[in-house]
Amino acid sequence: MSSSEVSAQEHGVSVYLPKLTVLVPPMSMRVPDLGGHIPLLGVEEEEVPMVVRVPDLRVLVPLAEIEEETSAQDHGVLVPVPQPQTPAAEATAPTPRARRWRLEMLLNARTAPTVVDLTAKRTCPVSDGSSGSSGDSPRVWRKSLSHGVVSVIGKRRTMEDAVVVAAPLAVAPAAGEGEEKGGNGNEGDEGGWVPEMFAVYDGHGSAEVSETCRERLHVVLAEEVARLQLGNGGGEDGGARWKEAMLASFARVDGEVTAFQIAEAANKKPDPDAPSTEGSTAVVVVVEPRRIVVANCGDSRAVLCRGARPVPLSTDHKPDRPDELARIESAGGLVLNWHGPRVQGVLATSRSIGDFSLKPSVSGEPEVTVTERTPNDEFIVLASDGLWDVLTNDEVINVARNCLCGRAAMNLPDDVHGKTASDAAALLVEFARRKGSRDNISVVVVELRRLLWRKKQQPQAAAAGGQNGGT
Helix, strand or coil, X not given: CCHHHHHHHHCCCCCCCCCCCXXXXXXXXXXXXXCCEEEEECCCCCCCCEEEECCCCCCCCCHHHHHHHCCHHHXXXXXXXXXXXXXXXXXXXXXXXXXXXXXXXXXXXXXCCEEEECCHHHHCCEECCCCCCCCCCCEECCCCCEEEEEEECCCCCCCCXXXXXXXXXXXXXXXXXXXXXXXXXXXXXXXXXXXXXXXXXXXECCCHHHHHHHHHHHHHHHHHHHHCCCCCCCCCCHHHHXXXXXXXXXXXXXXXXXXXXXXXXXXXXXXXXXXXXXXXXXXXXXXXXXXXXXXXXXXXXXXXXXXXXXXXXXCCCCCCCHHHHHHHHHCCCCEEECCCEEECCCECCCECEECHHHCCCCECCCEEEEEECCCCEEEEEEECHHHHCCCCHHHHHHHHHHHHCCHHHHHCCCCCCCCCHHHHHHHHHHXXXXXXXXXXXXXXXXXXXXXXXXXXXXXXXXXXXXHHHHC
């Protein structure tokens, strides 16, 4: 290149270069379920078209879940490209697609694994000595075995979820009550251990309210528990007092947040009446010697696994829920459909802590449920809507149970590395991400009973074993 050409390029002057012609035969690719051929390249010269046949991938993974493996999604077309097959002798580790297929098989499994309880002595009921040995005697159960917490930002720009684990709940003894029995909190009768609290808060507008709930709600609840003498569970008549404690705790925290928001709005200029949509949903689970107490305000959720089946411990507060819709309209509010039903066309949940500008249409009062514990209770899952928007109760219980009993780690050693509550929470978060959740995802798994998976024996083997045992 001459010096004049170089100088022209440096000053932005167009330099005409010889035109290069590249002859590429037309190609087309057959894509499963997208219909026909998609032309990729074309030239003027006539050539014999070349067709690349792609194996049907529907049996491996849904098409929407391979978006991380191709850049074609940037152009609006998802084109799965098969990897070259590796000889059996050289294949040492499963491909990412094979791992996803195994995860899908685990999620969609319909048969419950055979589970053996490894903690029969620790989960057996303990008599309180008040009713003898009658079958109707009240039962007292041990504390939870373990818990796991995973909270991720997901595809959001900010993290607005918050999680609290207070196990045990720091309850000061009531006046004249003295120290509780069994001071280590692990053994003994009903007074042997104090309740445990687990909570998930899902903020909206900002993380300010969810962080306030994380700092204050368990403190306020401990004060109410001490006031109502629920430090050891409350005995047989503790259910009503637990409801009172939960309602009072939520009302106090909601009042503190609302007062702060009103004072802050008064200082804002030039529009102090601008609506504030800063708030947080809350689901709080308390495990005590006799019961599982759940207070829910919003669209977070808690589910109990009892005998391999899901038992909902809370109900989502959605604006289009019939009773919630009637309550909102009776309070003078409206439910408008703007990307889904919303209170005043703004908030997608009908109850939350904060959101003072939407009150009383948006209520801060929780719904409280009290569930008696049974020997079949296995674990509890509580999470923000980042999980529940993409997974059903059955799917969540199925995935967590397969992980806790060890089946997932045995069948998927490259993806699941253990069978603890933390492993189960992490696996649920990963499934939610694979299913397309775009929200913050926070999951807490509380293990109440230790499980072990055993493969079912073949009929012939079982029969042979019975004959050998009888000879």
